Amino acid sequence: VEFRSADIHNSDDYPTVVAVKHMSTVLEKLSGGKHKIKVFNKGALGSEKETIDQVKIGALDLVRVNVAPMNGICPMTMVPTMPFLFRSVDHMRKSLDGPVGAEILKSCESVGYVGLAFYDSGARSIYAKKAIKSVADAKGLKIRVQQSDLWVALVSAMGANATPMPYGEVYTGLKTGLIDAAENNIPSFDTAKHVEAVKVYSKTEHSMAPEILVMSKVVWDKLPANEQAMVRQAAKESVAVQRKAWDEAEGKSLANVKAAGAEIVDVDKRSFQAVMGPVYDKFMTTPEMKRAIKAIQDTK
Amino acid sequence: MFTKFCATVSKICMVLAVIGLIAVILCVQWQVIGRYVFNDTPTWAEALAMLIVLFVTAFGLAVGVRDAGHIGLESLVVLLPEKWQHRIEVLIHALVGLFGFLMVQGGWLWASAKWGEKKPMLPVPDGIDYVPVIIAGALILLFSIEHIVALLRGEVVEPVWE
Amino acid sequence: MNMELTVLALSFTLLLILGVPVAFAIGLSSVATIVVAGLPVAMVFQKMVGGMQVFSFLAIPFFVFAGELMLYGGIADRIVRFANSLVGHVRGGLGMSNVIGCTIFGGVAGSPLADVSAMGSVMIPLMKKEGYDADYAVNVTTHAALVGAIMPTSHNMIIFTLAASGLASVSVLGLILAGLVPAIILTLCNLGAAYWVAVRRGYPIHGNFPGWLEVIKSFGAALPGLFVVVIILGGILSGAFTATESASIAVAWALFVTVIVYRTLTFQNFLKACAKACKTTGVVLLLIGISNAFGYFMALYEVPQMTGALMQKISNEPWVIFLMINILLFILGTFLDMAATILICTPIFMPIAMHFGMDPMQFGIMLLINCALGLNTPPVGSVQFVGCAIGGISVGQVMRTIGPFYGALTLAMLLVTYVPQFTLWLPNLLK
Ligand code: NA
Ligand code: NA
Numbered sequence: 001v002e003f004r005s006a007d008i009h010n011s012d013d014y015p016t017v018v019a020v021k022h023m024s025t026v027l028e029k030l031s032g033g034k035h036k037i038k039v040f041n042k043g044a045l046g047s048e049k050e051t052i053d054q055v056k057i058g059a060l061d062l063v064r065v066n067v068a069p070m071n072g073i074c075p076m077t078m079v080p081t082m083p084f085l086f087r088s089v090d091h092m093r094k095s096l097d098g099p100v101g102a103e104i105l106k107s108c109e110s111v112g113y114v115g116l117a118f119y120d121s122g123a124r125s126i127y128a129k130k131a132i133k134s135v136a137d138a139k140g141l142k143i144r145v146q147q148s149d150l151w152v153a154l155v156s157a158m159g160a161n162a163t164p165m166p167y168g169e170v171y172t173g174l175k176t177g178l179i180d181a182a183e184n185n186i187p188s189f190d191t192a193k194h195v196e197a198v199k200v201y202s203k204t205e206h207s208m209a210p211e212i213l214v215m216s217k218v219v220w221d222k223l224p225a226n227e228q229a230m231v232r233q234a235a236k237e238s239v240a241v242q243r244k245a246w247d248e249a250e251g252k253s254l255a256n257v258k259a260a261g262a263e264i265v266d267v268d269k270r271s272f273q274a275v276m277g278p279v280y281d282k283f284m285t286t287p288e289m290k291r292a293i294k295a296i297q298d299t300k
Numbered sequence: 301m302f303t304k305f306c307a308t309v310s311k312i313c314m315v316l317a318v319i320g321l322i323a324v325i326l327c328v329q330w331q332v333i334g335r336y337v338f339n340d341t342p343t344w345a346e347a348l349a350m351l352i353v354l355f356v357t358a359f360g361l362a363v364g365v366r367d368a369g370h371i372g373l374e375s376l377v378v379l380l381p382e383k384w385q386h387r388i389e390v391l392i393h394a395l396v397g398l399f400g401f402l403m404v405q406g407g408w409l410w411a412s413a414k415w416g417e418k419k420p421m422l423p424v425p426d427g428i429d430y431v432p433v434i435i436a437g438a439l440i441l442l443f444s445i446e447h448i449v450a451l452l453r454g455e456v457v458e459p460v461w462e
Numbered sequence: 463m464n465m466e467l468t469v470l471a472l473s474f475t476l477l478l479i480l481g482v483p484v485a486f487a488i489g490l491s492s493v494a495t496i497v498v499a500g501l502p503v504a505m506v507f508q509k510m511v512g513g514m515q516v517f518s519f520l521a522i523p524f525f526v527f528a529g530e531l532m533l534y535g536g537i538a539d540r541i542v543r544f545a546n547s548l549v550g551h552v553r554g555g556l557g558m559s560n561v562i563g564c565t566i567f568g569g570v571a572g573s574p575l576a577d578v579s580a581m582g583s584v585m586i587p588l589m590k591k592e593g594y595d596a597d598y599a600v601n602v603t604t605h606a607a608l609v610g611a612i613m614p615t616s617h618n619m620i621i622f623t624l625a626a627s628g629l630a631s632v633s634v635l636g637l638i639l640a641g642l643v644p645a646i647i648l649t650l651c652n653l654g655a656a657y658w659v660a661v662r663r664g665y666p667i668h669g670n671f672p673g674w675l676e677v678i679k680s681f682g683a684a685l686p687g688l689f690v691v692v693i694i695l696g697g698i699l700s701g702a703f704t705a706t707e708s709a710s711i712a713v714a715w716a717l718f719v720t721v722i723v724y725r726t727l728t729f730q731n732f733l734k735a736c737a738k739a740c741k742t743t744g745v746v747l748l749l750i751g752i753s754n755a756f757g758y759f760m761a762l763y764e765v766p767q768m769t770g771a772l773m774q775k776i777s778n779e780p781w782v783i784f785l786m787i788n789i790l791l792f793i794l795g796t797f798l799d800m801a802a803t804i805l806i807c808t809p810i811f812m813p814i815a816m817h818f819g820m821d822p823m824q825f826g827i828m829l830l831i832n833c834a835l836g837l838n839t840p841p842v843g844s845v846q847f848v849g850c851a852i853g854g855i856s857v858g859q860v861m862r863t864i865g866p867f868y869g870a871l872t873l874a875m876l877l878v879t880y881v882p883q884f885t886l887w888l889p890n891l892l893k
Contacts, residue, residue: 050512176701317740328710360744406507
C-alpha cells in the first residue's frame with residue numbers, strides 16, 4: 001500500500017518532509033516493498049486542521065503537524081508545549097524519547113490517532129522591533145499567537161496583549177505595526193521573511209512545542225501486528241534524520257537572519273518563568289498531566 | 301399549505317441571516333475597539349465572527365436557492381422544446397436537492413465525529429462548524445422539493461424578500 | 463488522464479450544460495469524483511467548511527454589504543452629478559460622465575453588478591432621454607462598471623488572494639496597488655471608446671461647462687460617499703486595521719453616510735440591502751468552500767502540472783503561453799461567473815504563468831480583467847443582462863455595437879499581460 005501523508009511545509013527539503021520520506025524508504029525495506037509512503041507537502045491536501053480531521057475518519061493515512069492543533073483533540077499533547085518545561089534541546093529530546101513521550105503519543109489513540117513520533121521544532125522566542133530582556137519588557141506588547149487557548153494564556157501570563165492571527169498575516173502585521181511582536185523558532189523567523197519586518201530576536205525560548213506524526217487509527221487497525229511494528233520502527237528511525245536536518249536548517253537560518261541584520265539577544269529567563277504558574281494551573285489539570293510534567297522535570 | 305410553510309421558513313432564515321451578518325460586523329469592530337481602546341484584544345471575537353458567518357452563509361444560501369426563480373434557463377437548454385425545458389428544470393432542482401441531502405449526511409458525520417473536541421478560543425464543541433452545513437442542506441432539500449412541487453403544479457415560487 | 467479526473471471533467475461539464483447552478487455543479491461533480499476515488503463522501507463537506515474558514519474571507523460579506531448599502535442609499539446620484547459637471551459638456555459628454563461615474567462608484571462599491579444596477583438605473587434612462595441610442599448607453603455603462611472589479615475595494619480581489627494563497631503570498635494591499643494603474647488605463651480606454659463612438663454617430667453637444675465652482679460643489683456632495691476608499695486604503699496602509707477590519711468599518715461608514723449625512727436610506731431599503739448581502743454572501747461563500755473541494759482533486763491528481771506540460775508542448779515562448787492562458791480564461795469566463803472563474807483557474811494557470819516569469823500580482827490583475835470581460839459576454843454575462851434589462855434592449859442588439867468598447871478593454875488587458883510595469887510599478891514603489 002502507498003500510504004498518503006500530509007505536511008503543510010512548502011519546501012521539499014523541510015526537515016519533517018525529509019523525515020517522512022526517509023520513513024518511507026525504511027518502511028519499504030522492512031516490508032519487502034509492500035508498503036511505502038507518499039508525502040503531499042505544500043498543504044496540497046489541506047490545512048493542518050483539515051488534514052488532522054481527514055486522518056480521524058481514515059480518508060488520509062498519516063499527517064505531520066505541530067502539536068498545537070492537536071491540543072483541543074488530545075489534551076495530553078499540551079504537556080510538551082508548556083512554557084519553560086524543557087531546560088535545553090537535549091533535555092527535550094531525552095524526555096520525548098523516553099516513557100513520557102510514549103505515554104503522550106499513546107494518549108491520542110482513544111480519539112482516533114496513533115501517535116508515531118515527535119519531531120523537533122526548535123525553541124520558540126519572541127521577536128520585535130525592540131529587545132525584550134525580561135518579562136517587564138513584554139508588558140502591553142501586542143504579540144501574535146496561534147489560534148489556541150494555551151498560547152493565548154501563555155502570552156497573556158507575560159502581561160502582553162495576546163493577538164491571535166493566522167500565520168499568513170503576520171508579515172504584514174509586523175510591517176504595518178498592527179502587532180508589535182510575534183514568536184517562533186529561528187527557521188520560521190527566516191523563511192517567512194519576518195526578519196525583514198522586525199530585527200530583534202530575544203531568546204526567551206519559552207516553548208519547545210514539538211511536531212507530531214500521527215497515523216489514522218482506522219487505517220492502523222487494518223494492519224496486522226507485524227506490519228504495525230514495521231511502521232513504528234520506520235517512524236522511530238526517521239526521528240534521527242529529522243533532528244539532523246533540523247539542526248542543519250536551524251544553523252543555516254541563524255546565519256541567514258544574522259546576514260539580514262537580525263540582532264539575537266539573551267534574556268532573563270527566570271523573570272518569565274516566575275509568572276508562568278497560572279498557565280500550568282489552568283491547563284495541567286488531570287493527574288496524568290501533572291505526572292507527565294513531573295516526570296519530564298525529573299528527567300536528567 | 302406547503303408553500304405557505306416554506307415561505308415562512310424562508311422569512312425566518314432571512315431574519316436570522318441579517319441578525320447574523322450584523323453580529324459578525326459587531327464582532328470584528330469589537331476586536332478593533334478592544335485592541336485600541338482597552339489594549340486587550342478579545343481573543344474570542346474573531347473565532348466567533350468566523351463561526352457566525354458560517355450560519356449567515358447557510359441561511360443566505362438557502363434563501364438564495366429558494367428565490368433563484370427559473371434556474372437552468374441561462375444554458376443551452378433554452379434551445380430545447382418547452383416540454384423538455386420543463387423536465388430539465390425539474391431535474392436540476394432534484395440534483396440541487398440531492399446535494400442538499402448529501403450536505404445533511406456529511407455535515408452530520410463530521411459534527412458527531414468532532415463533537416467531543418473543544419473549539420479553540422470558544423467554549424463550544426469543534427463539531428459546531430458543521431451544524432450550518434446540516435441546516436443549509438436540510439433547507440436546500442426543502443426548497444428544492446417546493447420548487448419541484450410548484451413546477452409540477454405549473455406554479456411559480458414567489459420570493460418572500462424581493 | 464486517469465479515471466477520477468475523467469469523471470470530474472465530464473460530470474462538471476454535463477452539469478453546467480444542463481444549467482445546474484455552478485456551485486452545485488462543482489459540488490456534485492466533486493461528490494461523483496470522490497465516490498470513484500473510493501474516499502468518504504463526507505470529505506467534500508470538510509473541504510467545503512475548511513475553505514470557508516479563512517479570516518480574510520470575512521471581508522467579502524462586508525464589501526458586498528457596503529456595496530449594497532451604497533446601491534440602496536443613493537450615493538450614485540451624487541456621483542452622477544459630479545461626473546456630469548466635469549465632462550457633461552463635451553461631445554458625447556453624458557457617455558463620458560457615465561464612464562467616470564461608473565468607475566468611481568464601482569471603485570467604492572466593489573462589484574460590477576452593484577455598479578451597473580446603481581449607476582445604470584440613473585444613467586441609461588437619462589442618456590436615452592437626451593437622444594443617445596440605447597445600445598450605446600448600455601455598452602458605456604456595462605464596460606465602465608467592469609473597472610470596479612479591479613479598483614479598491616473589490617471583494618473579487620479578496621477571492622483571488624484566497625485562491626492564490628497556497629501558491630504564492632499575495633497581499634490584499636499589494637493587489638489593490640497593482641490594480642490602480644491598470645484601472646486608470648482601462649478608464650482612459652473606456653473614455654476613448656465612448657468619445658469615438660459619440661463622434662462617429664454625431665451625438666450632439668449639451669450645454670456649457672458649469673464652471674469649477676459647480677465641479678467643486680458637486681465633488682463636495684459626493685465626498686462622504688467616496689471616503690469609504692480612504693478608510694479602506696488608509697486603514698490597511700497605516701497598519702491600523704487588517705483588510706477585514708477595514709471592510710467592517712467601511713460598512714459602518716456607508717451606513718453612517720446614507721442614514722445620517724445623506725438621509726437617503728429608508729428602513730425598507732436597509733432591509734433590502736441586508737437581505738441582498740446575505741444572499742450574495744451565501745452564494746459566494748458556498749462557491750469558495752466548494753471550490754476548495756474541487757481544488758483538492760486538482761492538486762491530488764496534479765492537474766496544474768499536466769496543463770502546464772501540455773501548454774509547454776505547444777510552445778516555450780512566454781508570450782505564447784500568456785496568450786493561451788488569456789484565451790482559455792476568456793472561454794471559461796464566457797460561461798462561468800467571476801468568482802467561479804477565479805477560484806477554478808487560479809490554481810491551474812498561476813503556477814504556469816509564474817514559471818514563465820509572470821508576477822503573481824500581475825497575474826491576478828490580468829485574471830480579474832479577463833473575468834470582468836466575461837461579465838459582458840454571453841451566454842452568462844450577468845452585468846450585460848442587467849444593463850440590457852435597464853436599457854430595454856436585447857443582448858443581440860448590444861453585441862452588434864460592442865466592438866469599440868471590447869477592443870479598448872482587450873487593449874488594456876494586453877498591456878497588463880505584456881508590460882509588467884503597469885501592475886508592478888506602484889506596489890514596488892511603496893515597498
Ligand atoms: Na472596486
Ligand atoms: Na460571461
